[in-house]
Amino acid sequence: MNVTFDWNEWYFIITTTIILLLYLPIRKYFSPVLVTVIWIYNVVLVATIDYFLLATPFKLYIFGDNASYELSGALFHFIMYPCAALLFLYGYDKGELYGKKTLWYILFWSGFSLFFEWLTVKNGALTYTGWKLVYSIPVYPIAAVMLIIIFRFTKTKLQNLQPQKSN
């Protein structure tokens, strides 16, 4: 472990703060249960994928300064990704972007996510040691579809819970 507090840590802090500030105005749009499910789902999904690809035998990229588990990486997992996911779902649900609109919306977010990943690499917060940006092209649309599935599943189960509670 040889962690130094340099630009990539600032990059993690700045981007996480921006996304948190963007999320705060919409924080009451979703119910606490839905936020909890989406939040924990995203934290675990990203942590699982990162650990799987970071660890042996793949060792495809490094988060931060070196191949150790850093606090800045945990901050990214815990705040950045869940807030981004909730912002994505807010646009999807509030704008009623269903059917064909969903496709365009997913394409837009995937494009933005790829740009953000490129920016993260350029700022030294993410270092490829085998991974390439092109490999991420199918990852973001799949992640977006899975997120919508989880969102709709949770919403349906919550709606079904309401009559049970009033009985």
Add this chain to the structure above:
Amino acid sequence: MVFTYFILLNLIVVILFIKTKKNLHILEIVVYWLAASYLFQNLSAFCYMNLKTLIIPEKLGFELSHFLNRTVLYPVIMVTFLHYFLLLKGILRKLLLFLFFISFLAEMEYIEHFSGVLIHVHWKLWWSFAFWLGALLILIGIMKVFRRILYKGEPPV
């Protein structure tokens, strides 16, 4: 071979879990499963990447086995613990439940060790017991909070 063995073990545990009539809502199962997986993955990642007290050999079958175990096997066992924790009444029964599941989870960890999937280096046995005790206590805390917001004061279904 090792991977096949762990696929079978995970399958058996999942089938048993599905067959058990649970007093947990489906959203509870999702949340506790994810939280349980996160707890063990953090221990594994921190000890593997930083402390180097856990080693996963450079073999795809071993990495896939550990991946399967940390995302399925341990979370299923931990959610099953929560199911029985809600079911059993009385401190003594709950204490015995803790003892049983902590031993069971530590045993699973050492099955991974002896099969060469997750090798413990300079590791003390009591660390495993302490971790599983802490993880189960945290999971109970998460359950209490989540049930409060899920049922909003209403008695749990």
